[in-house]
Amino acid sequence: MSEPLLRIRGLRKQYGERLVLRSIDLDVAEHQVVCLIGGSGSGKSTLLRCVDLLDTVDDGTIHLGGTELTDPRLDDHAARRRIGIVFQAYNLFPHLSVVDNITLAPRKVHKVPRKQAEEYAKELLARLGLSDKAKDYPDRLSGGQQQRAAIARALATEPEVLLFDEITSALDPELVGEVLDVVADLKQRGLTILMATHEMGFARHAADRVCFLEDGVIREQGTAEQVLTDPQHESTRRFLARVLDR
Template sequence: MSLLSIQGVRKSFGDHVVLDDFSLEVERGECVVLIGASGSGKSTLLRCVNLLETVDDGVVELAGEDITDPQVDADAIRSRIGIVFQAFNLFPHLSVLDNITLAPRKVHKIAPAAARETALAMLGRVGLAEKANAKPDELSGGQQQRVAIARALVNAPELMLLDEVTSALDPELVGEVLALLADLKGEGMTMVLSTHEMSFARQVADKVCFLHDGRLLEVGPPEQVLANPQHERTKQFLSRITA
């Protein structure tokens, strides 16, 4: 059974169709990279999987459970899925440690001491143990994004969704975030991420998916999609990226 199964999903905003009969299977431990131009539907797809948007048609299943069922407990599902956006969305008035422990304490009712212990361990995992008491504005962009990833990981999600997590970073800071994602992949984390970092997709992805106008036009291993694309739209997109 796939960990994530997306079947015939359609999503529109008014008359604008953003996802059109979109289907994708993600196996446990896979890293699936979404590529495509802005407006192709990548971010909306991730938001639909995390139930931040309601699909108009189709089914999304997490470990065999239909999470698009209107009766589903959305908060319970979101506790099983970590999501990180391109904007760090850290609370500026809270310390790094408080940012990470806020949801475990307030939402999941974890005891403060236990939440703190887990958060410190997670900060160590992302290489920021010494920044626990710092405020977000005392960190570099790359460090802030690693804190955001740690915050998503602290609840031990089954699935991580990452939406252009390096696009707001200075070029010299991109590498540290991508290295962390590569480490997570090596540890068996299932990830679906949108990115324009083709080198990362080549090195780490199990599948690369090319989206155009809300449709999945091409999917396959990176050596096929990136090096030998079959669809003309994929070829055009990659030629613009490499140019």
């Protein structure tokens, strides 16, 4: 077996007296889509923020390829360049056009020449169905378009792994499908994705593996079909019965 692209061992995170993550072990292989499911407060978002080094890890290790991201000697900014993250809120800069939002990190952080960065941004926008929105400002876009622009921004630095944190939760129901279609296309293109989602239908069809989190612990993980149609843990069964309204 080859080493997973992303390997998490014994991950622990605490905020004050509240223990949010308790000894998380998780592997994500290259080109794999892994979906994190679980109720509010289960630790999904915190796990993603720890992987992206936005939150300090209290204990445990995170490896990306051959690099330990949790090594205190590591330059956080250099490590973060290898990871793309998209949040529930689009977090686009309102004073910048779509193309300028997308090219900001490549130009300022990666020192990519403006022309080269803009050419790649336009390729991404074409791929995501936003060719005609390059010069628009975020407030001229629908929620689904803004989220697709945020995904393009995450892709612009050509990350090794993409993190998606409930990226459809702030969207109107009719816009959810267009964003999930983008994620399904990224899977077909072979990107490595770790995503928190409450869209069980999408997880069933697109995820290679599903992890159910509860109280900061991965209670159950396995193939999408196994976890979502034949869960072995009582907590998983209760959660799915609630969200699927069985």
